[in-house]
Structure formats: C-alpha cells, structure tokens
Amino acid sequence: MLPGNKKERTACFHRLTEGDTSYCILQSNRFIEADPRQRAFVFRGSKEGLLMLCDNEILKICPFRSETERPDGANLGHLTSCPFCKRRHFEGSTAKRLCEEWSSVKLVLKRMRQELPEGRRYYEMGTTELPYSASTPDLVRRLIWIRVKSAVLRRDRYFCQDCGADFGGRRRKRFDHNARRGRGGYVWESLEIHHIIPRSKQGSDHPGNLMTLCPSCHRKYTSGMMVEFIEERRRVRQIVRSIRELPDDHDEWDFRGE
Numbered sequence: 001m002l003p004g005n006k007k008e009r010t011a012c013f014h015r016l017t018e019g020d021t022s023y024c025i026l027q028s029n030r031f032i033e034a035d036p037r038q039r040a041f042v043f044r045g046s047k048e049g050l051l052m053l054c055d056n057e058i059l060k061i062c063p064f065r066s067e068t069e070r071p072d073g074a075n076l077g078h079l080t081s082c083p084f085c086k087r088r089h090f091e092g093s094t095a096k097r098l099c100e101e102w103s104s105v106k107l108v109l110k111r112m113r114q115e116l117p118e119g120r121r122y123y124e125m126g127t128t129e130l131p132y133s134a135s136t137p138d139l140v141r142r143l144i145w146i147r148v149k150s151a152v153l154r155r156d157r158y159f160c161q162d163c164g165a166d167f168g169g170r171r172r173k174r175f176d177h178n179a180r181r182g183r184g185g186y187v188w189e190s191l192e193i194h195h196i197i198p199r200s201k202q203g204s205d206h207p208g209n210l211m212t213l214c215p216s217c218h219r220k221y222t223s224g225m226m227v228e229f230i231e232e233r234r235r236v237r238q239i240v241r242s243i244r245e246l247p248d249d250h251d252e253w254d255f256r257g258e
Contacts, residue, residue, distance in 0.1 A: 012054075012059055012062070012065050012066060013066045013093070014026040014064065014065075014066060015054060015059075016051075016094065016095050016098070016143075017087065017089075017095050020055060020056055021053055021054065021055045021056075022053070022054055023045075023051040023052065023053055023054065024041075024042075024043045024051055024052045024053075024054045025041065025051060025094060025139060025143070026041065026042045026043060026064055027039040027040065027041055027042065027139060028040050028041070028042045039138065039139075042064070078090070078091055079091075080096070082096060082099050084099040084100065084102070084103045085099050094137075094139060094140060094143075097136070097137065097140050098140050098143055098144070101132040101133065101136050101140055101144060102132075102144055102147060104131060104132045104133070105131045105132060105144060105147070105148060105151075105207070108131045108206065108207060108208075109151060109155070109207050112207060112208060121155050121156055121161075121211075122161075122196065122207065122208050122209070122210060122211050123196070123208040123209065124196075125196070125197075126195070126196030126197035126203060126208070126209045127196075127197065127203075127204065127206050127208045127209045128197060128202045128203060128204055128206075128209075129204060129206050129208075130204050130205075130206065131144075131148075131204070131205065131206045131207065132144065141205070144205070145205055148205055148207065148210070149193050151207065152193055152207060152210045152211075152212060153170065153191060153193075153212055155207070156211070156212035158170065158191060158212070159212065160191070160212060160213055160214040160217055161211045161212050161213060162213055162214075162217040162220075162221075163214060163216070163217055165214045167190075167191050167214070170190055170191060171188050171189060171190040171191070172188070172189060173186050173187070173188055174186065174187065174189060175187075189214070189215050190215075191212050191213070191214060192212075192213055192214070192215060192218045193210050193211075193212060193213075194210065194211050194212075194213045194218055194221055195209055195210060196209050196210070196211060197209055198225060
C-alpha cells in the first residue's frame with residue numbers, strides 16, 4: 001500500500017471509544033442544574049440526554065482535541081482488550097472505566113431479578129447502596145445514569161408503577177384540556193424515573209432505588225417530599241426557638257422533669 005493511500009487515524013481523549021465515529025464526552029466548568037455535583041457536557045446531540053457524535057472530519061478541526069494526555073496530565077497508556085465489551089481501550093481511559101463500572105450495574109440488575117419475588121422490581125424503601133464503586137468519577141456516573149434510565153424503563157415494562165398507566169414505549173399522546181391556552185389539544189408525555197430515597201438524602205442511582213412513574217404521579221411524589229421538607233424545617237425552627245427561650249441561669253433549669 002502506498003504511503004499516500006494509508007488511512008489516516010485520528011484519536012482524542014475526549015472520545016468515548018476508538019474508531020471512525022464516537023461520542024464526545026468533553027465537559028465544561030458549568031455544573032448541571034439538576035445535580036450540582038456533576039459538570040455539564042460541552043457538546044450535546046440532537047436529542048436531549050444524548051452526546052454529540054464526533055467523526056474524523058469534525059475531529060480534524062476541533063480546537064479541543066487532545067491526543068496524548070489526560071486532563072490530569074497522566075499518559076493514556078497502551079490499548080488493552082476489554083473482557084466486557086470485547087473491544088480495546090486505552091489503559092486508564094474513561095471508556096475502560098465505563099465498561100468496568102457498567103458491568104457492575106448489570107450484575108446488580110441480574111441479582112435483583114433472582115432475589116426479588118415475582119411482581120417486585122425495586123426496593124419499596126429504596127436504598128443508599130451504590131451499584132458501582134465509590135471511587136467512580138462523576139463523568140462515568142453521568143454516562144452510567146443514561147444507561148440505567150433505559151434499563152429501568154425496560155425492567156418496569158414501560159408501566160407507571162403507581163397508577164399502572166401503560167405507555168407502550170417511552171412516551172404517549174394524550175389529550176390535555178389546558179393546552180393551546182385552554183382550547184385543548186394533544187400533547188406528548190414521557191415516563192420519568194423517580195428516586196425513592198432522594199439524592200438530597202444520600203439516595204443513589206441503584207436500580208432498587210429507582211421506579212418508573214408517569215409525569216402526574218411523579219409530581220405527586222415530588223409534592224409529598226416538598227411537604228415533608230417544609231414540615232421538617234418547621235420542626236427545626238421550633239426546636240431552635242425553644243432553646244433560645246431557655247433561661248440563661250443554669251441553676252434555674254429543672255432536670256427532674258417535675
């Protein structure tokens with residue numbers, strides 16, 4: 001083969017996998033509003049929740065291209081075979097870590113199918129257990145979350161786990177009397193994933209802590225959590241007010257409870 005006919009190979013650390021096309025996982029310094037612990041992606045796909053598909057033509061002119069070094073300055077290393085996806089990854093790359101941690105999540109899903117009785121697909125009280133290792137980077141957790149949502153929808157067979165509404169897929173069309181400024185019309189609504197124990201209370205993305213809900217039921221659960229949060233704030237304020245009203249002289253306190 002002549003040197004001029006040799007296929008040009010391009011690489012970039014921000015690509016999820018090697019090949020002619022791959023998803024770009026470059027992150028910005030802006031944090032995601034839904035989860036302040038995670039950074040937002042710079043490039044987004046045509047659909048919400050999908051990353052941008054980068055090909056060799058885009059990679060040639062991309063100003064953020066990074067071939068040899070990771071953001072932390074460590075070398076990418078050599079290509080190694082992955083026992084999970086049967087492909088090759090750079091040692092220490094995000095793609096390799098993603099395969100390792102996603103395999104742990106799949107084992108959790110398999111174990112839950114075997115342990116839970118027929119008809120139950122999640123833990124009623126939720127869980128704070130992580131489905132992957134605690135040292136998993138935020139970027140890998142974000143990519144796993146995209147896959148977990150799809151896996152939970154398939155596990156729940158696209159049914160709302162509260163009212164039993166059958167979506168037959170990810171979304172459905174329904175008539176809304178409030179649409180079109182009160183004239184009514186058909187709107188599309190999608191199933192949503194609900195955390196039984198909220199992330200704000202150390203709830204995890206464990207499949208046992210996730211359930212599928214329609215938008216109406218999800219709003220009901222969210223409203224209930226807001227009421228509990230307000231009540232808890234009110235109780236805390238009452239305790240603080242009671243402490244402030246205690247006498248300054250310790251000798252006047254009655255510890256006998258009489």
